[in-house]
Amino acid sequence: MPKVSLQSLRTSLQDGGVSSVYINRLMAELDDHYADFEREERTSGSERPAAAVEALRRLGQQDATLRLCSRSRSCAHGPIAGHGSRD
Numbered sequence: 001m002p003k004v005s006l007q008s009l010r011t012s013l014q015d016g017g018v019s020s021v022y023i024n025r026l027m028a029e030l031d032d033h034y035a036d037f038e039r040e041e042r043t044s045g046s047e048r049p050a051a052a053v054e055a056l057r058r059l060g061q062q063d064a065t066l067r068l069c070s071r072s073r074s075c076a077h078g079p080i081a082g083h084g085s086r087d
Contacts, residue, residue, distance in 0.1 A: 016066070
């Protein structure tokens with residue numbers, strides 16, 4: 001996944017006091033989802049730049065992820081990154 005695209009999320013989580021262990025787990029999970037989504041788009045015939053844009057869109061809004069994590073300061077209630085929608 002493009003590291004720059006989620007750096008602001010990582011920084012916001014760190015600034016919000018979220019544990020580095022959780023942040024690292026979340027970033028790894030988001031990386032996995034991104035790779036899956038990009039691969040699906042490439043398999044469907046999209047060129048790499050378009051596939052990357054669509055993969056990021058499918059991950060969802062970073063502010064929504066941040067809000068969800070902020071509700072639970074420990075973020076210990078399981079992963080918050082779900083499978084994206086093609087809608």
